[in-house]
Amino acid sequence: xxxxxxxxxxxxxxxxxxxxxxxxxxxxxxxxxxxxxxxxxxxxxxxxxxxxxxxxxxxxxxxxxxxxxxxxxxxxxxxxxxxxxxxxxxxxxxxxxxxxxxxxxxxxxxxxxxxxxxxxxxxxxxxxxxxxxxxxxxxxxxxxxxxxxxxxxxxxxxxxxxxxxxxxxxxxxxxxxxxxxxxxxxxxxxxxxxxxxxxxxxxxxxxxxxxxxxxxxxxxxxxxxxxxxxxxxxxxxxxxxxxxxxxx
Amino acid sequence: xxxxxxxxxxxxxxxxxxxxxxxxxxxxxxxxxxxxxxxxxxxxxxxxxxxxxxxxxxxxxxxxxxxxxxxxxxxxxxxxxxxxxxxxxxxxxxxxxxxxxxxxxxxxxxxxxxxxxxxxxxxxxxxxxxxxxxxxxxxxxxxxxxxxxxxxxxxxxxxxxxxxxxxxxxxxxxxxxxxxxxxxxxxxxxxxxxxxxxxxxxxxxxxxxxxxxxxxxxxxxxxxxxxxxxxxxxxxxxxxxxxxxxxx
Numbered sequence: 133x134x135x136x137x138x139x140x141x142x143x144x145x146x147x148x149x150x151x152x153x154x155x156x157x158x159x160x161x162x163x164x165x166x167x168x169x170x171x172x173x174x175x176x177x178x179x180x181x182x183x184x185x186x187x188x189x190x191x192x193x194x195x196x197x198x199x200x201x202x203x204x205x206x207x208x209x210x211x212x213x214x215x216x217x218x219x220x221x222x223x224x225x226x227x228x229x230x231x232x233x234x235x236x237x238x239x240x241x242x243x244x245x246x247x248x249x250x251x252x253x254x255x256x257x258x259x260x261x262x263x264x265x266x267x268x269x270x271x272x273x274x275x276x277x278x279x280x281x282x283x284x285x286x287x288x289x290x291x292x293x294x295x296x297x298x299x300x301x302x303x304x305x306x307x308x309x310x311x312x313x314x315x316x317x318x319x320x321x322x323x324x325x326x327x328x329x330x331x332x333x334x335x336x337x338x339x340x341x342x343x344x345x346x347x348x349x350x351x352x353x354x355x356x357x358x359x360x361x362x363x364x365x366x367x368x369x370x371x372x373x374x375x376x377x378x379x380x
Numbered sequence: 381x382x383x384x385x386x387x388x389x390x391x392x393x394x395x396x397x398x399x400x401x402x403x404x405x406x407x408x409x410x411x412x413x414x415x416x417x418x419x420x421x422x423x424x425x426x427x428x429x430x431x432x433x434x435x436x437x438x439x440x441x442x443x444x445x446x447x448x449x450x451x452x453x454x455x456x457x458x459x460x461x462x463x464x465x466x467x468x469x470x471x472x473x474x475x476x477x478x479x480x481x482x483x484x485x486x487x488x489x490x491x492x493x494x495x496x497x498x499x500x501x502x503x504x505x506x507x508x509x510x511x512x513x514x515x516x517x518x519x520x521x522x523x524x525x526x527x528x529x530x531x532x533x534x535x536x537x538x539x540x541x542x543x544x545x546x547x548x549x550x551x552x553x554x555x556x557x558x559x560x561x562x563x564x565x566x567x568x569x570x571x572x573x574x575x576x577x578x579x580x581x582x583x584x585x586x587x588x589x590x591x592x593x594x595x596x597x598x599x600x601x602x603x604x605x606x607x608x609x610x611x612x613x614x615x616x617x618x619x620x621x622x623x624x625x626x627x628x
Contacts (some may be wrong), residue, residue: 141501141502141503142502143502143503143505188503190503205498208498208499209499212499212500217500217502217505218502218505219502220499220500220501220502221499222497222498222499249470250453250456250470251456251457251460251468251469251470252460252465252468253389253468254389254390254391254465254466254467254468255389255391255436255438257391257465257466259503
């Protein structure tokens with residue numbers, strides 16, 4: 133039995149998130165079906181995170197144990213032939229039998245896109261949050277800076293999460309603008325449930341004057357969810373990178 | 381009666397091209413429906429080009445005559461409320477009663493994307509041509525250079541076109557690579573039917589050694605369609621820009 137680390141891309145619009153759930157098509161169940169079709173054996177797949185419905189991934193890592201002898205492009209091409217067009221694997225490597233794609237991850241990068249044109253953008257539909265009031269990306273970027281460092285992010289975590297330790301280290305948080313597209317990029321050693329989407333909601337409310345930078349620092353200090361902004365929609369969010377090992 | 385010049389974006393995957401045809405959803409018919417719903421009067425819409433099924437536009441210009449007093453963002457928002465998510469207007473201006481969006485265009489820019497990763501890319505599905513054999517973008521770019529200038533592009537025009545004058549001036553034709561994405565950008569004063577897609581097919585066949593640069597120059601010299609490459613699929617093609625006036 134060998135544990136394989138598989139790297140995927142998927143279009144979140146087509147799935148009810150990563151994790152298997154009854155009566156819904158998820159990336160995990162779709163992938164388990166494809167592995168079973170390719171290898172003849174059903175194998176549980178463990179993911180590097182639990183992306184929500186509507187959230188896409190440019191890089192998502194997961195593991196499964198198999199006795200299938202296929203490796204490299206033969207395995208990838210075989211698997212992709214059994215996967216729908218909204219998901220595809222592009223890398224595979226053997227890892228140690230105790231390798232866990234979530235615990236082994238040193239960090240992740242998420243990107244959140246806001247289409248800030250006056251009218252909606254048909255080519256970014258479902259892949260960016262449309263806000264037609266002009267955003268102040270400089271103010272948002274200054275506020276994003278306050279998120280950097282090691283903090284208790286309890287205020288940036290949706291209710292219903294069972295996580296006890298809500299301390300995370302954010303190593304990068306920046307807001308940039310390219311024409312009418314405003315992009316938030318954030319890297320951390322780990323993310324709480326809905327953390328990026330609450331960060332985005334908070335930055336937008338700061339841009340619009342409904343929240344201030346002091347509210348943000350108070351939210352970090354007190355862990356009070358009420359002080360942070362609303363949860364931004366899933367559409368604009370993409371898991372861009374998972375970091376393993378030191379050199380990456 | 382005032383003639384309005386409307387600028388749109390649309391996702392070509394949702395339409396059977398621009399032009400009205402029986403029993404098919406086209407951008408033109410969809411737009412005419414929305415104008416009728418907004419203004420109460422059916423009005424013919426004239427486009428700047430006839431994009432094929434599957435071809436998208438970042439900028440597509442069209443005109444219609446109306447007595448509707450709405451202008452600017454009121455007109456755009458009203459129209460977009462009646463348009464499906466795959467198409468939206470983002471600019472409108474009044475033009476002279478004899479302004480024709482095709483004849484007035486000084487030129488156009490098309491962009492064609494080829495996803496050149498080994499495995500397919502779920503987030504570029506339907507928006508890029510997937511070629512998994514490694515392309516030589518330097519060779520393609522050198523060949524693209526030969527397309528620049530004023531030539532008879534009859535060899536780069538699909539049969540069935542009724543156009544008599546097949547001479548066009550290409551002012552820019554270049555192939556660039558960003559990771560696994562290979563992009564062809566071409567600007568000309570006008571384009572023949574399937575011209576960009578035949579150019580792309582030809583450049584790909586040159587990269588793969590099935591055609592040579594001499595075949596391309598012979599195609600330009602003789603107008604023989606057989607000497608050019610096959611027509612690339614529509615998915616990767618996008619109308620990126622329409623140029624009016626001198627300053628743009």
